[in-house]
Amino acid sequence: MDKLQKTKTRVYRFGNKTADGNSSMKNLLGGKGANLAEMSLIGIPVPPGFTITTEVCTEYNELGKEAVLKLIKNEVEKSVENIETIMGTQFGNTENPLLISVRSGARVSMPGMMDTVLNLGLNDDVVIGLAKKTNNERFAWDSYRRFIQMYGDVVLGMKPESKDDIDPFEEIMDNLKHKRGIKLDTEFTIQDLKDLVYDFKDAIKKKTGLNFPTNPWEQLWGAIIAVFNSWNSDRAIYYRKMNGYPADWGTAVNVQAMVYGNMGNNSGTGVCFTRDAATGENVFNGEYLINAQGEDVVAGVRTPQQITLLGSKRWAELAKIDETIRAEKYPSLEELMPEIFNELNEYQKKLENHYRDMQDMEFTIQDGKLWILQTRNGKRTGAAMVKIAMDLLKEGLINEKEALLLIEPNKLDELLHPVFDPKALKKATVIAQGLPASPGAATGQIVFFADEANKYKNTILTRIETSPEDLEGMNLAKGILTARGGMTSHAAVVARGMGKCCVSGAGSLKINYKKRTLTVDGREFHEGDWISLNGSTGNIIEGKVATINPTLSGEFAEIMELADKYAAMKVRTNADTPKDAQIARSFGAQGIGLTRTEHMFFEVDRIKAMREMILADTVKGRKQALEDLLPMQRSDFEGIFEAMEGLPVTVRLLDPPLHEFVPHQLATQKDLAEEMHISLEAVKNKVAELEEFNPMLGHRGCRLGITYPEITEMQTRAIIEAALNLKEKGIVAKPEIMVPLVGTLQEFSAQEKIIRSTAKKVFEERNDTIEFLVGTMIEIPRAALTADLIAEKAEFFSFGTNDLTQMTFGYSRDDAGKFLPIYIEEGILSVDPFEVLDQEGVGQLVEMGTKKGRSVKPKLKVGICGEHGGEPKSVEFCHRTGLNYVSCSPYRVPIARVAAAQAAIKE
Ligand code: ADP
Ligand code: MG
Ligand code: MG
Numbered sequence: 001m002d003k004l005q006k007t008k009t010r011v012y013r014f015g016n017k018t019a020d021g022n023s024s025m026k027n028l029l030g031g032k033g034a035n036l037a038e039m040s041l042i043g044i045p046v047p048p049g050f051t052i053t054t055e056v057c058t059e060y061n062e063l064g065k066e067a068v069l070k071l072i073k074n075e076v077e078k079s080v081e082n083i084e085t086i087m088g089t090q091f092g093n094t095e096n097p098l099l100i101s102v103r104s105g106a107r108v109s110m111p112g113m114m115d116t117v118l119n120l121g122l123n124d125d126v127v128i129g130l131a132k133k134t135n136n137e138r139f140a141w142d143s144y145r146r147f148i149q150m151y152g153d154v155v156l157g158m159k160p161e162s163k164d165d166i167d168p169f170e171e172i173m174d175n176l177k178h179k180r181g182i183k184l185d186t187e188f189t190i191q192d193l194k195d196l197v198y199d200f201k202d203a204i205k206k207k208t209g210l211n212f213p214t215n216p217w218e219q220l221w222g223a224i225i226a227v228f229n230s231w232n233s234d235r236a237i238y239y240r241k242m243n244g245y246p247a248d249w250g251t252a253v254n255v256q257a258m259v260y261g262n263m264g265n266n267s268g269t270g271v272c273f274t275r276d277a278a279t280g281e282n283v284f285n286g287e288y289l290i291n292a293q294g295e296d297v298v299a300g301v302r303t304p305q306q307i308t309l310l311g312s313k314r315w316a317e318l319a320k321i322d323e324t325i326r327a328e329k330y331p332s333l334e335e336l337m338p339e340i341f342n343e344l345n346e347y348q349k350k351l352e353n354h355y356r357d358m359q360d361m362e363f364t365i366q367d368g369k370l371w372i373l374q375t376r377n378g379k380r381t382g383a384a385m386v387k388i389a390m391d392l393l394k395e396g397l398i399n400e401k402e403a404l405l406l407i408e409p410n411k412l413d414e415l416l417h418p419v420f421d422p423k424a425l426k427k428a429t430v431i432a433q434g435l436p437a438s439p440g441a442a443t444g445q446i447v448f449f450a451d452e453a454n455k456y457k458n459t460i461l462t463r464i465e466t467s468p469e470d471l472e473g474m475n476l477a478k479g480i481l482t483a484r485g486g487m488t489s490h491a492a493v494v495a496r497g498m499g500k501c502c503v504s505g506a507g508s509l510k511i512n513y514k515k516r517t518l519t520v521d522g523r524e525f526h527e528g529d530w531i532s533l534n535g536s537t538g539n540i541i542e543g544k545v546a547t548i549n550p551t552l553s554g555e556f557a558e559i560m561e562l563a564d565k566y567a568a569m570k571v572r573t574n575a576d577t578p579k580d581a582q583i584a585r586s587f588g589a590q591g592i593g594l595t596r597t598e599h600m601f602f603e604v605d606r607i608k609a610m611r612e613m614i615l616a617d618t619v620k621g622r623k624q625a626l627e628d629l630l631p632m633q634r635s636d637f638e639g640i641f642e643a644m645e646g647l648p649v650t651v652r653l654l655d656p657p658l659h660e661f662v663p664h665q666l667a668t669q670k671d672l673a674e675e676m677h678i679s680l681e682a683v684k685n686k687v688a689e690l691e692e693f694n695p696m697l698g699h700r701g702c703r704l705g706i707t708y709p710e711i712t713e714m715q716t717r718a719i720i721e722a723a724l725n726l727k728e729k730g731i732v733a734k735p736e737i738m739v740p741l742v743g744t745l746q747e748f749s750a751q752e753k754i755i756r757s758t759a760k761k762v763f764e765e766r767n768d769t770i771e772f773l774v775g776t777m778i779e780i781p782r783a784a785l786t787a788d789l790i791a792e793k794a795e796f797f798s799f800g801t802n803d804l805t806q807m808t809f810g811y812s813r814d815d816a817g818k819f820l821p822i823y824i825e826e827g828i829l830s831v832d833p834f835e836v837l838d839q840e841g842v843g844q845l846v847e848m849g850t851k852k853g854r855s856v857k858p859k860l861k862v863g864i865c866g867e868h869g870g871e872p873k874s875v876e877f878c879h880r881t882g883l884n885y886v887s888c889s890p891y892r893v894p895i896a897r898v899a900a901a902q903a904a905i906k907e
Contacts, residue, residue: 019037027107049083060228099121106231115233117226145193169203228253235472238472271362278381278439316330407902428539440536441547461477480502489504502533503533508520571886574593600633627714636718659690736772776790780803780804791852808841834867864883
C-alpha cells in the first residue's frame, strides 16, 4: 500500500456549526453528507457525525472488507470520539449511551434505493441503561426492536428476496398484533416490545445461524460494509441504469448521532418540501408523525399528518374528513406545536434561499427540540420543474441562466404527453378519490404485483403500498395507485421522480392480493379491468378516458423563450409530413433538418408507382413511372414547405436500397405481376436481382441517383416546382436539397450537376426562380476525412450520425441488437452509441468534418440530423463543435432547445 493511500482523508466530520466538508463536495461525500456538512456550517441544527467518502466505497470494491476497515479504523474511532464529546454520551456505555445511525448517500439522491440502520449501539445491557437514563422504558425497547429489525434486514440478510417470501419480522409483528387484538405499532406494550426483541433475534438465528452482534463496534463495522454493499444491490443497479449513473461513483457512508422522534408525544418525525413537488406551487408542505422514528412517515404504516394548516385543510377535503375531526384527530404541526413549526418554517426558508432551489428536508423532534436530518434539491415533476424555475426567477432568487440550468431537458418530455380530454372527463365515473401524488393522465389495466407490470400493454400498478423492490414495475406501469401512504410515501416520491402519474393513499380501496381484486364501495374490480388515474386531482376513474395533446403555454412557453435567447444553435426537426412539421413548429422548431422522401413512397397508392419504376427494364419505362410519382411528391413538398413557411427545409433525396420497396411475399408478387401485365417470373427475377448481402453497404443513397439519374431529376423537379407553386401564393419556401451517402467529391459533383441542370430547366419552363441550396450528408467516414474537398462544391453539411456511427463502429444498425445489450451489460460500452453520440470516436469525425469544411468555406452551414440531435449530452457536444443547428424528432424539439441553451450557458 503506498503512502498516498494511507495519508489521504477518508472521513469528514460535521456538527456543532463546523464541518470539514461542504455542499460543493457531493462527488466525494455524497449528496447527503455534503449537505449535512453545509447545514452544519450555516448554523442549522444537525446531529453531529461524519462521512466516510465515496472513494472508500471504490476502495472496498477493489480491496475487500478487511483491507478497507484497516484503512479507516483510526479515523472512524477518532470521529466517534468527536461525536461523544459534542453529545456528552459514550458509544457502548451502558449508563450514558451514544446511539448512532449509519446512512448511505450517493452523489445523487436515490430515494429508498440503499440502506440505513438506526439506533446502532444497542444491546441487552445498553437498552436497560438507555431506559434508565431517559426514564422511558418503552422508548428504549421500541428503539431496540427497530434496531434489530433494520440491522437484521440490512446487514444480516433477513430481507425477503421475492414477493412470495414473507418478511419474517413483519410476520412476527403481525402475529403479535393479532394475538393482542391491536392494529398499530404504537399500541405495543413494553412487554410486547421485549418479546419482539427476543423473537427477532431468534428468527435471525434460525434463518442465518448467526448470533446478533452485541459489541457496538462490531455492529458499526458490519453496518458500514452493508452500506457499501447496498450500492451493488439489484434495485440500486436498476436505478442507476434507469438514470444512466455509472457504477464507479460509489456511495458514501454517513454516521450520525441519533436523535429520537419516538420518545413520546412531545417527539416526532417528518418530511417537508419548500414548494409543491407535484405542481411547483410556492407553498411549504409536508407530513409528520408524532412519536415515530425515521422511516415511519414514508412507509405508510400510519396515516401521516400535514405540517401546515393550509395543507391539512386541503388534505381533509380530499380525504372527505370533517373539519372538527381533522382538528381533533389529525391536527397540523402548525396547530399542534406552533413554536416548532415556526422554527421549521425559518429553516425551510433559509435552506431554500441558501441553495436557491426547492428543498426536500427530513426532520426529527426530540422531546421538544427540532433537528434537521437531511436536505436536498427536491425531486419534482416536469411541470413543477418548469414552474419552480420560472417562479424562482420572478422572485429574484436566481437569474435567467440559472433558471435554465434548473431544467432537466429530458424531463420536459412529461409535458409533451397527452392529458385527459376535459370533455371526456366530465362524462367519466369517479369510483374513488386518493391524493394527487404525481400529476398526469394514466389509463390501463389493473395489475397487483410489480413484477407483473408488463402483463398487459398498459397497466395501472395497484398496491396497498409500494416499496423499493417495486421500482422496476413502477417504471413499466402507466400509472401507480396505492391505498395507503401520503404525499411523501414511497409511491408518491418515486412516481414524481419518474414523472409517472400516481394517486396515493386512496383509503376507501380494499385490495386483496390473494384474490387479485380491488373493492370499493361494494363494487369489485379484477386484475385486467381498465381504470384511469388523474394524478392532478387524485380521481380514480372507471374504464378508459380519452386524451388530447398538450400545448406549449404558460411557464413552459416562457422557459422556451428564454432558451432561444441563450442558445447559439438553432433547433430543427426531422419531419416527413406536414403534420409532423406542424407539431414541431408548434414546439418551436426553426426549420426542418431532415425530410426523408422515401417515406412518401410507402403509402398504398404510391408504392405501386414506385414498384413499377423499380421493375421497369428500360430508362423509358422508368421515366414513365416516375412521371406518375412526380405530382405526388410535389404535393407532399408543398404541404411541408407551407407548414414551415419562411423556414429552411432540408430534403434528402432517395436513400434506401430499392429492394425495400418490392414485395417479398408470393401473393403480393402475383398481384403485382397481374397489375403490370408481366409474368410472375419477371417479378421474382427482379426481386432476386435486387437482393443484397449487405444492404446497408449496398446500392443505396447517392449510388441510386448516380445509376438512375432520372430519380434525382424527378425529385429535384418536384421540390423546385413545389417551391415555385407556393411562391405564386405568396408563401416563401426555402428548400435545401441534400445528397445522401456521399463518400467522394465526385459522387457529390455528379448529383449536383443533375440537380442544378434540372432546376435550371424548371426555372426556364416557369420563367421564374427561387433560391435553394445543394449540400450533402456527411455519414461515411471518408466524407468526413475529405470534407475540405467536398466543401468546395457543397453548400451545407448535415452529419447523419446514425449511419456515421454504424460505419465508424462497423456495427450494423439492423443487427446490433444481438450484441449491444451484452456489451452494455459487460461494461464494454457504457451506453448505446446509437442513442448517445460517441464523442470520443464518431465525435472526432464530426469535428474534423466541420473544421475541414470550414477551412474552405468559413461560413459553411453545418448541422446534425441523426437521432442524437435530441439527446442533451450530444446537443452539448454539437454546440462545442460549432454546429449551426441540431435536428431531432418533433417531440424532442423543446428538449433540444433547452439543451442548446444550457450548452451555451455552461461554456
Ligand atoms: P433515505 O435516503 O432512504 O431517506 P436516510 O439515511 O435519510 O435514508 O434515513 C432514513 C430515515 O431515518 C430518515 O427518515 C431519516 O430522517 C432517519 N434518520 C437517519 N439518521 C437519523 C438520526 N441520526 N436520528 C434520527 N433519525 C434519523
Ligand atoms: Mg433520507
Ligand atoms: Mg443515412
